[in-house]
Structure formats: C-alpha cells, structure tokens
Amino acid sequence: MKTDLGARYKAKRCGTDRREQLVSIAMNVIATKGFEGLRFQAVAKEAGINNATLYYHFQTKEALIQGVVAKLFAELRKTRGFPKDKPATALQELRLEFQDLRDLLRTQPKLFIVVTELSLRGLRDPAIGAMEKRRDGLWRDHLSSIIRLGIKQGVFRRSIHVGSAVTSLIAQFKGIGYHATLGARKRGEVDAAIAEIARQVERWLTCKSD
Amino acid sequence: MKTDLGARYKAKRCGTDRREQLVSIAMNVIATKGFEGLRFQAVAKEAGINNATLYYHFQTKEALIQGVVAKLFAELRKTRGFPKDKPATALQELRLEFQDLRDLLRTQPKLFIVVTELSLRGLRDPAIGAMEKRRDGLWRDHLSSIIRLGIKQGVFRRSIHVGSAVTSLIAQFKGIGYHATLGARKRGEVDAAIAEIARQVERWLTCKSD
Amino acid sequence: MKTDLGARYKAKRCGTDRREQLVSIAMNVIATKGFEGLRFQAVAKEAGINNATLYYHFQTKEALIQGVVAKLFAELRKTRGFPKDKPATALQELRLEFQDLRDLLRTQPKLFIVVTELSLRGLRDPAIGAMEKRRDGLWRDHLSSIIRLGIKQGVFRRSIHVGSAVTSLIAQFKGIGYHATLGARKRGEVDAAIAEIARQVERWLTCKSD
Amino acid sequence: MKTDLGARYKAKRCGTDRREQLVSIAMNVIATKGFEGLRFQAVAKEAGINNATLYYHFQTKEALIQGVVAKLFAELRKTRGFPKDKPATALQELRLEFQDLRDLLRTQPKLFIVVTELSLRGLRDPAIGAMEKRRDGLWRDHLSSIIRLGIKQGVFRRSIHVGSAVTSLIAQFKGIGYHATLGARKRGEVDAAIAEIARQVERWLTCKSD
DNA sequence: GATGAATGAGCATTCATTCAT
DNA sequence: AATGAATGAATGCTCATTCAT
Secondary structure (H helix, E strand, O other), rough: OOOOOOOOOOOOOOHHHHHHHHHHHHHHHHHHHOOHHHOOOHHHHOOOOHHHHHHHOOOHHHHHHHHHHHHHHHHHHHHHHHHHHHHOOOHHHHHHHHHHHHHHHHHHHHHHHHHHHHHHHHOOOHHHHHHHHHHHHHHHHHHHHHHHHHHHHOOOOOOOOOOHHHHHHHHHHHHHHHHHHOOOOHHHHHHHHHHHHHHHHHHHHHHHOO | OOOOOOOOOOOOHHHHHHHHHHHHHHHHHHHHHHHHHHOHHHHHHHHOOOOOHHHHHOHHHHHHHHHHHHHHHHHHHHHHHOOOOOOHHHHHHHHHHHHHHHHHHHHHHHHHHHHHHHHHHHHHHHHHHHHHHHHHHHHHHHHHHHHHHHOOOOOOOOOOOOOHHHHHHHHHHHHHHHHHHOOOOOOHHHHHHHHHHHHHHHHHHHHOOO | OOOOOOOEEEOOEEEEEEEEHHHHHHHHHHHHOOOHOOOOHHHHHHHHHHHHHHHHOOOOHHHHHHHHHHHHHHHHHHHHOOOOOOOOOOHHHHHHHHHHHHHHHHHHHHHHHHHHHHHHHHHHHHHHHHHHHHHHHHHHHHHHHHHHHHHHHOOOOOOOOHHHHHHHHHHHHOOOOHHHHHOOOOOOHHHHHHHHHHHHHHHHHHHOOO | OOOOOOOOOOOOOOOOHHHHHHHHHHHHHHHHHHHHHOOHHHHHHHHHOOOOHHHHHHOOHHHHHHHHHHHHHHHHHHOOOOOOOOOOOOHHHHHHHHHHHHHHHHOOOHHHHHHHHHHHHHHOOOOHHHHHHHHHHHHHHHHHHHHHHHHHOOOOOOOHHHHHHHHHHHHHHHHHHHHHHOOOHHHHHHHHHHHHHHHHHHHHHHHHOO
C-alpha cells in the first residue's frame, strides 16, 4: 500500500488519483475504527504520505469526511441499478431491490458500517444530515414509482397506501442491512432472512383478498 | 431527565443515587453528542461535581460507559414486558412486541440512538460486543418461544422455519427503530409503518394457504 | 527558576501564585522574543511545569496574554505616582512625570518593549486596542489636570491650548520611551535628552512673553 | 496599491516589476497584520501567483522581508528631501523636517506601522537592527548639520549641545509618528500637536536669553 | 518564469488520568 | 466524598521550504 518510503519526495500522483486513494483509505479506517477512530495522521500514514500532504489535498478533516460521504453515495447509487436494462414488471423490480441488497451485503459489508456511522453523524452534523435526507428522498421516489407501477400493472393490490408501504420497505431494508452488519454474523442466516422478508413483502403487496 | 440542572444543588446523595445520576447524565450526553462526544469532564461538570470526584465513582471512562450499557439493558428489558400478566395467545404476544416497540419509540427515542451507538462500538469493543450478543440471544429466545407457542396453538402455520422467522423479525424490529430514529422524522409516518409491518408479519405467519 | 524536575508531580502552588508566576514569565518572553515569539510551551517549560498544566491555569493563549496586559497596566499605574504625597505645584508635578519616566526606563526597560508590542497588537486585536485607549484616556486626564492646575496657579501661561499641549506631551513621552528602548542605546545620551525636553517643555509652558 | 487584485490578470511582468509588486504586497500585509501575520503563501495568493513562484523571486521569507526593509528606507529617504532645492536658512530646513513628517503621516500612515514593527524586529534580528542603526545614524548626521548650520548662521543659540539636541529631536519625531499612528486617531489633534512641538523646539533653539 | 505535489518541524489545544489534601 | 493542581500522550492544523516538471 505504501510506495517507496526511501525517497524523500514520493512519486507524485496526479491530484485526482491521490484524492480518490485518500478517500478510499479514510473510508476503510472509518469502517474499521469508526468515525471516532478516524485520525488524520493515520490516513496519511496508510497512504504512505506525510501528514501535511494530506492537508494539501483536503484542507480539513471535515473535507476529507465529505469526500467519504460523496464516495459512499456514489457507491450506493451505482448498485441500486437505476439505469439497468429495464426490468419488465414491478414485481421483478422489487425482487431486484432485495437482490441488490443481498449482493451489496456480500461484496461490500463495510459500506453498511459506514452508512450507520454516517446516520448517527447526520444527527449532529447538519451537512451530513442533509445528504442523508436527500438520499432517503431519492430512495423513496424510486420505491414509490415501483409500487405505483405495480398497482397500475394490476400486480399489486389497489388498497396499498403507497406512503406507508414505502416507509415500511425502507425500514425493512435498513433493518436487514443493519442487523446483518452489526448483529448476527452467519451469512446463511441473513440470506434466509432476506428471502423470508422478500416473500413476505411480495405476498403482502400482491395479496388479492383485500 | 437531568436532576441537578444548574449544578449548584449538591445535597450529598447516597453513593448509589450519585452513580445512577452520573450514568444518566452520561447516557444523555451520548444520545446528544454520540460516544465520540462523550467527555469525562463534561459529565462531571453537568453533574456539578469536580473532575476528580467523578473518578471516585467510576475509576475509568470505560467503567462509566459500562454503567451506561447496563442501564440501557435494564431499560430495554423493563419495557419488553416479560413478567406482565401472561397474555393468552401467541398472536397477542406478537402484537404486544410491536406495541412495546411503538411505545418505547414514543417515550424514549434517545434509547435507540444510544443502542445504535452501542452496536457500532460493539464491533470494536469486545466487552460491548459480548453484551450485544447476549441481548440478541435473549431476544431470539423470547421470539422463538412465541412463534413455537403460536405453532403449537395452531395459530401460526406449521411450515414456518423458526430460525429464519426470528431473524427476520429482529431485523424488522431493528429496522423500524433505526429508521424511526435516524431517518424519517414524522411520527405518524412511523406509526403507520409499524402497523403495516405488524399486519404483514401477522398475515405471513398465520397464512393458511401454505 | 525551575523547581524540582525530578518528582513527577511538582510541588503544588496555590493557584494565584502560579498564575502570577506564569504571567511574569510570559511577559519576559514577550520582551525577549516579541509576541511573535511567544510560545505557550516555552512559558510552561520556563515555569518548570507541563504544557497541560499551563492550560489548567489559562484556558487559552489569549487568556495568558490578557493576563500580561493586565499586569502591564498595573505596573504602569504603580509608577505613575497617583497616590504619592501631593506635590505642591504643577511644575513639580510635571517634573515628576519626567522623572518617573526616567526611573521606569532605568529600572524596567523591558516594560517599554512590551508596551510597544502591545500598541501594535492593539491595532488588530480589539480587546487590547480598547485597553490601550483606556490607558491613554487616563493619561490624558492626568496630564490635563496638571496643566490646568498650572494655569490656575499662574505658573503656566494662559494661552496654552490644553488639548494640544497634552497631545504633545504624550507624544514626547512616548517618543522618549520608544527611542530609548528601540533606538539609541547609550544611557547618558537618553538622560540628557530627557532633561533637554523637560526644560524645553517647561520653558514653553511657562513662557511669559505670550 | 495592489495591482493584480482579483489575481487573474497575469500579464507576464518583467522581473523587476514583479519583485517590486511582491514587496509592495508584503509591506501591505505587514501593515495590516504585522510581521506576525506575514505568511509567504498569503503574499503569493494576493499576487495571484503560485507558492513556489514566489520562491523563484525570493529564495527565503527573510529575503522578502529584506526587500520590504529596503523599500521602506527608500521611501523614507525620498520624502526627507535631501536633494531638494536648497533652503536658505537652518530654520527653514528645520521647519521642513516637521512638514515632511506631517505630509508622510498624511499620505503614508502605513509606513509608520511598518517602521515600528521593524524597530521591534531590529531588537532580535541583527540584520534589521544594523539597518535601523544606519538609518538613525544618517538621520542624526542630517539633523546635526542643520543645527550646526543654524548656530553658524546665528539663528540658533551658541549654548546648544548638539548631541542632546539631536537626540531630543529624533525622540520627538519618533514620538509624533508613533503616537499619531498607534495612539490618538483624530487627524486635527495630531496636526496641532506637531505644530505645537515645532514651535516649542524652534523657540528653544533660538531662545536668545541663554 | 511558473506550477502542483510533497515535506518536516512545530504549535495550540484536548483529554483521560493521577495524586496530595 | 470531594477537590485543585498536575501530567503525558495525542490530535488537528500551519508554515516555510523543496523538487520535478
């Protein structure tokens, strides 16, 4: 991870590269030690650069954190397959959501830790709080459109209250991520629970008897 | 929630009282500023006592935190009405769980913040991690017994896989608490989502068609 | 100047003592190295105490500087013999002023350095600027009363414009202090100049021909 | 006084121009924030050039400061009309000195701030101290020659001790500049005091009765 | 001439903790 | 039970300076 410690002046990276590298490291540190354990110096050391060099790229610890937040959001949106080849039905879309969650949990479990850290930070840091709100808003919109589509397609029942349904869904998604990352550690158990909830939600939304 | 507000009212408390007061203050601080923002000196100041006096009661910052953790667990178990007048059916018990959650969210929203902080801490601090595990274990047992009871009573369907069902339930409970505290802020919205999920779970567990 | 470096916990001084000692040291440092060269750590080291202990007594570098300013003003007022046994005539009072200046220059030359540093700081730091203004105001009042007394006593001529006379006097006093401390370094030369200006002022104020 | 304000107008200047501009900026910074507040980077930014480019022109912060000092001396000598059309009498020359002072105070008040900063610096920085001494020496010579001329011309009295007279004069000049810049802020007041001191000095030097 | 990236040394400040009283 | 004074080990941040391009 370090480059060539011998030379006094390290191989210069182009600014953008460096910034991305540093943000990446910072995110790892947060996932490992939490925001509480994020030390500016540690990030610099990990990157194999000097304390002050880090300041050259991020004038503030806060700026570095902002970088992490930005990257995190990009990462999250990437997976939540917005532009994917359009799935035909709302049901398929819904299933895709659960699948995306399962994949993300498998491939980037650290992401969820950082997300949780961020949520807590958002309570105090208004800048982060705002971004959280924005993300939740986008998420709601996306899920709302799926449900409305389902109703229009006649797959979901008419009696669904879209708002509540979306809130429930989000709560459930968050719960899965939260519990999977911070609670039970057995992988299979989590996958089973995801499947369980997915079926449960599906049945609830499609239930004809209402 | 604070007692000695203004901090000039130093009627000598008996040791136990003091300790409880101090833990209470610490918990408030954590809820307000996070573990990251918990300062030993701040707790002392808030309590109107000297820096060193706090050390007389808690030999370590860690000890103070342990106190908070203990109090938190007591608080959580208190509400999850173990010893209440025995509800007749498993269904009633299940409904009670959701009701307890709603009540706790209403009366002690701060609790959920601290719980989340604790979960994150539990990832790094083994002592806390162990307590988390223990709490989750108790919770699982409790929910398992409810579901088994329901099956035995013929209210819940036979095909339920108890383990997965419990994991799902816990994930959903956590998700509700997590989202309610750190996400959407409108009370009504949350209540509606809880009701929605409760009905959904109920239908899923009781669904005869399986 | 240091006490007993061996022991881990130094002999505790009572707070007031310590504070005075620390302010005194800080003032010396300023006189020697200027405000620019005032390092919190250096003061602590000179006092033989730990970095953090200095912070126990002064929560801020600024607070320490405020202490220096306060001490400085006390020192200046001390010498500007307000409460001395009342001198009979205005002329005697005036001569006393020059004499005080000469004495102060002899006994506490560092004072003038610090005063000059303060004047410059006062341009930027409003807190110090205000104290400077206040000091100049008191000084003006004092000199005004002397001159008015002289006129009333018939020693000084009537045509004196008190305001201008006082401004001139203060400028001359400051000039002497300033030049003596930061310019020519031969003691005799300065004394001669003080005497010269004193006579010159005296003649100007008493000149009958106007 | 600034040139490239906004800093986007980087028409390549010839070397000397650039240097002068940079020194000028540095002097402004010193006048505004003091030596203490002089930052190499800030000067570069103000000039709209890069950090490292400033180092191309001045290899050291000290070098930049030397530039400021040099410019300052040039500025001071410029006004003290050495080569002007020769005034006839010593009295006229003396009056010219006061007039020059008044003009300089009016047109370049910042100069006096920087001069004071320099004087303080001269106490610690030998290079600057030497230049200060040299300047004072030239000044003494100039004033001495005036006084001697006056005596020869029979305008000033014989009993004058030239050395003391010069020291007094310099102290008074410095005092006026110092007080005008760092003390009283009303312009009229200062002008009156200058006039007052000028008349007083004149009378003292010409007084026949000795 | 000019620039972006990098560096080391230092500085004010914080915080958990200790100890004598 | 309580307190004032003291401490060491960080931590975020600044600044003059350097170097390859």
